[in-house]
Amino acid sequence: MGTLIVELGDRSYPIHIGQGLLEQAGVYFARHGMSRKSPHLIISDGNTAPLYLNRLTDSLAHSGYKVLSFIVQPGEKSKSLSVYEEVITAAIEGGLDRSSSIVALGGGVVGDLAGFAAASYMRGIRFIQIPTTILAHDSSVGGKVGINHPLAKNMIGAFHQPELVLYDVNTLLTLPPREVSAGLAEMLKHGLIWDADFARWCQEHADSLLALEPEVLEYGLEKGCAIKAKVVSQDERENGLRAILNLGHTIGHAIEAIAGYGTFLHGEAISIGMVGSAMLGVRLGADPSLVEETRSLLQSLRLPVALPRELDTDTLMGAMMHDKKFKEGSITFVVPLSIGQVEIRKDIPASLVREVVEQLKEEE
Amino acid sequence: MGTLIVELGDRSYPIHIGQGLLEQAGVYFARHGMSRKSPHLIISDGNTAPLYLNRLTDSLAHSGYKVLSFIVQPGEKSKSLSVYEEVITAAIEGGLDRSSSIVALGGGVVGDLAGFAAASYMRGIRFIQIPTTILAHDSSVGGKVGINHPLAKNMIGAFHQPELVLYDVNTLLTLPPREVSAGLAEMLKHGLIWDADFARWCQEHADSLLALEPEVLEYGLEKGCAIKAKVVSQDERENGLRAILNLGHTIGHAIEAIAGYGTFLHGEAISIGMVGSAMLGVRLGADPSLVEETRSLLQSLRLPVALPRELDTDTLMGAMMHDKKFKEGSITFVVPLSIGQVEIRKDIPASLVREVVEQLKEEE
Numbered sequence: 126m127g128t129l130i131v132e133l134g135d136r137s138y139p140i141h142i143g144q145g146l147l148e149q150a151g152v153y154f155a156r157h158g159m160s161r162k163s164p165h166l167i168i169s170d171g172n173t174a175p176l177y178l179n180r181l182t183d184s185l186a187h188s189g190y191k192v193l194s195f196i197v198q199p200g201e202k203s204k205s206l207s208v209y210e211e212v213i214t215a216a217i218e219g220g221l222d223r224s225s226s227i228v229a230l231g232g233g234v235v236g237d238l239a240g241f242a243a244a245s246y247m248r249g250i251r252f253i254q255i256p257t258t259i260l261a262h263d264s265s266v267g268g269k270v271g272i273n274h275p276l277a278k279n280m281i282g283a284f285h286q287p288e289l290v291l292y293d294v295n296t297l298l299t300l301p302p303r304e305v306s307a308g309l310a311e312m313l314k315h316g317l318i319w320d321a322d323f324a325r326w327c328q329e330h331a332d333s334l335l336a337l338e339p340e341v342l343e344y345g346l347e348k349g350c351a352i353k354a355k356v357v358s359q360d361e362r363e364n365g366l367r368a369i370l371n372l373g374h375t376i377g378h379a380i381e382a383i384a385g386y387g388t389f390l391h392g393e394a395i396s397i398g399m400v401g402s403a404m405l406g407v408r409l410g411a412d413p414s415l416v417e418e419t420r421s422l423l424q425s426l427r428l429p430v431a432l433p434r435e436l437d438t439d440t441l442m443g444a445m446m447h448d449k450k451f452k453e454g455s456i457t458f459v460v461p462l463s464i465g466q467v468e469i470r471k472d473i474p475a476s477l478v479r480e481v482v483e484q485l486k487e488e489e
Numbered sequence: 490m491g492t493l494i495v496e497l498g499d500r501s502y503p504i505h506i507g508q509g510l511l512e513q514a515g516v517y518f519a520r521h522g523m524s525r526k527s528p529h530l531i532i533s534d535g536n537t538a539p540l541y542l543n544r545l546t547d548s549l550a551h552s553g554y555k556v557l558s559f560i561v562q563p564g565e566k567s568k569s570l571s572v573y574e575e576v577i578t579a580a581i582e583g584g585l586d587r588s589s590s591i592v593a594l595g596g597g598v599v600g601d602l603a604g605f606a607a608a609s610y611m612r613g614i615r616f617i618q619i620p621t622t623i624l625a626h627d628s629s630v631g632g633k634v635g636i637n638h639p640l641a642k643n644m645i646g647a648f649h650q651p652e653l654v655l656y657d658v659n660t661l662l663t664l665p666p667r668e669v670s671a672g673l674a675e676m677l678k679h680g681l682i683w684d685a686d687f688a689r690w691c692q693e694h695a696d697s698l699l700a701l702e703p704e705v706l707e708y709g710l711e712k713g714c715a716i717k718a719k720v721v722s723q724d725e726r727e728n729g730l731r732a733i734l735n736l737g738h739t740i741g742h743a744i745e746a747i748a749g750y751g752t753f754l755h756g757e758a759i760s761i762g763m764v765g766s767a768m769l770g771v772r773l774g775a776d777p778s779l780v781e782e783t784r785s786l787l788q789s790l791r792l793p794v795a796l797p798r799e800l801d802t803d804t805l806m807g808a809m810m811h812d813k814k815f816k817e818g819s820i821t822f823v824v825p826l827s828i829g830q831v832e833i834r835k836d837i838p839a840s841l842v843r844e845v846v847e848q849l850k851e852e853e
Binding site (some may be wrong): 206210213214216217241244245246247248249269271274276280281282284335362363449 | 570574577578581582605606608609610611613614633635638640641644645646726762
């Protein structure tokens with residue numbers, strides 16, 4: 126079992142990664158001084174709750190905690206204002222007060238939704254993350270929480286750091302293969318932006334990762350979280366460096382938005398986006414081998430690397446213009462220089478991005 | 490003209506109080522380094538916009554700013570999730586980015602709504618307050634922003650400090666008398682919790698305040714803001730001291746909630762609540778003259794000091810149980826010891842509060 130501290134001054138928090146942590150949740154709650162007088166609200170989804178909710182509530186109840194739960198439908202559609210309102214209603218009706226916490230048991234959608242509820246309920250109460258997907262190793266570090274607006278993803282949100290993250294790798298064993306790959310896309314991303322050796326390690330251990338071998342998985346998750354924690358510690362509110370974590374996301378978010386949230390898994394969309402970013406990198410001077418290298422790394426994790434031809438380029442470009450990274454009239458793009466190294470480029474002309482989108486379609 | 494700095498480390502901000510500031514808004518924007526490339530969204534209401542919106546947009550446009558506006562209906566009902574969603578839609582459609590700001594031109598409702606939109610749009614952008622009511626001298630200090638949930642007031646929100654507050658006392662001259670009195674309730678509250686001399690000054694200058702004499706008003710607003718700023722600087726996120734600002738609010742919020750938001754003005758409801766708090770104080774040992782003194786101060790500002798008999802005590806008690814100050818099973822109450830001095834008491838039994846509610850009805 127490993128423990129990682131995300132260093133953020135008085136908002137620092139630990140991430141515990143290991144097997145069987147769900148059954149020890151009550152012990153961790155007690156160690157972190159959570160209130161036994163106030164109720165705690167677990168948010169989970171219809172896929173995750175049947176598998177793990179009882180284990181979690183049993184452990185918490187055994188340690189003397191009052192626990193309520195609210196189950197949302199699986200999928201990105203639950204990151205809506207109407208589901209958010211339901212969560213707040215559950216919190217009020219359950220009598221949550223300022224010493225209560227909201228606990229996310231699930232993947233990124235549940236974490237983002239529960240986290241924004243915790244950030245905004247009574248102007249902010251404690252938030253605890255219990256991620257059950259590989260993808261969530263990314264979203265559980267850094268405190269970005271939020272919901273979608275019909276016009277654009279993650280438009281409504283906050284920075285709200287969790288109190289504690291419990292990452293029980295046993296909960297990953299039931300993930301369907303497509304979600305495993307999509308989750309590994311973010312893990313590999315951390316290698317692509319920061320650490321070429323880790324990127325290559327991901328490729329070398331691709332089979333073990335895809336087979337969910339616990340020790341390999343634990344190492345990969347800890348390494349991925351550690352890279353993200355290092356970046357976030359240096360730039361909590363994304364004024365500069367932190368933007369490198371968005372590699373592949375400008376194109377990726379646009380793909381998700383126009384294909385309908387949920388058609389592509391987030392990791393699949395950013396996989397295609399990262400290939401696009403490599404193409405952009407080459408157009409801006411990187412070695413031409415970068416595209417093929419990037420593609421090969423992603424393919425080893427069984428991720429898509431091309432855009433479906435039927436996606437309309439104009440619609441995709443339009444969706445990108447609504448992206449949060451579209452600042453003061455120019456697109457900010459994270460551009461790879463080589464594997465493990467990226468730079469943040471502002472004023473990337475839309476015409477160049479359009480060329481990359483076309484190229485991404487040709488490769489299908 | 491006076492300038493007050495709210496000291497909050499790297500979130501410190503100035504409050505400028507004076508006549509004719511609306512016409513100089515562009516100059517203040519420039520001085521504070523607001524972006525001229527990104528659009529700024531003014532939120533105002535149907536009462537305020539016809540009077541002051543043009544003056545503000547003209548001043549900003551004259552200084553080279555791109556300005557959009559969104560007008561909501563006047564009144565507490567606009568502090569809803571659905572109006573909040575409309576504001577976010579306007580922000581997205583208007584192309585607001587991370588260098589944009591949301592500007593509140595209006596009273597507390599507009600400030601709370603616009604502030605929460607600024608706090609949560611793209612995880613937080615800049616927020617500028619241009620209060621046009623006396624009451625807003627209170628809400629423009631301290632960064633509490635938020636909206637209502639059908640089950641309870643201000644349940645959804647954030648702490649989001651403004652970048653800048655421009656308080657143009659000329660905009661107060663059009664306030665209807667009832668709103669003037671209600672606004673002065675919060676001004677007097679700052680005296681009641683912190684400064685007996687200021688409380689007595691409010692009574693001595695009641696006629697000038699009610700007549701909106703600019704110099705007297707400026708002094709009162711600056712003094713009220715200064716007391717609040719002192720309290721907030723010591724406890725930004727309401728972990729302790731800041732709770733004294735809630736004098737009269739536990740009963741007051743309950744009155745507002747059950748009478749239907751808007752039936753009582755906020756200041757009227759807390760006026761009654763402050764009399765109730767004085768009654769509680771006497772029951773807990775304060776000098777019996779405290780009730781009459783408090784009542785006399787409030788009445789000099791033409792504020793209500795008794796509860797309508799038709800308000801149901803059980804319903805009122807029920808509404809208090811949902812209040813945010815109901816923590817871990819006991820009610821926290823701000824209890825006056827004398828004029829200018831209060832203490833925060835936890836574990837106030839509900840039965841005692843019920844007695845006070847009954848007494849507040851008898852006095853009608």
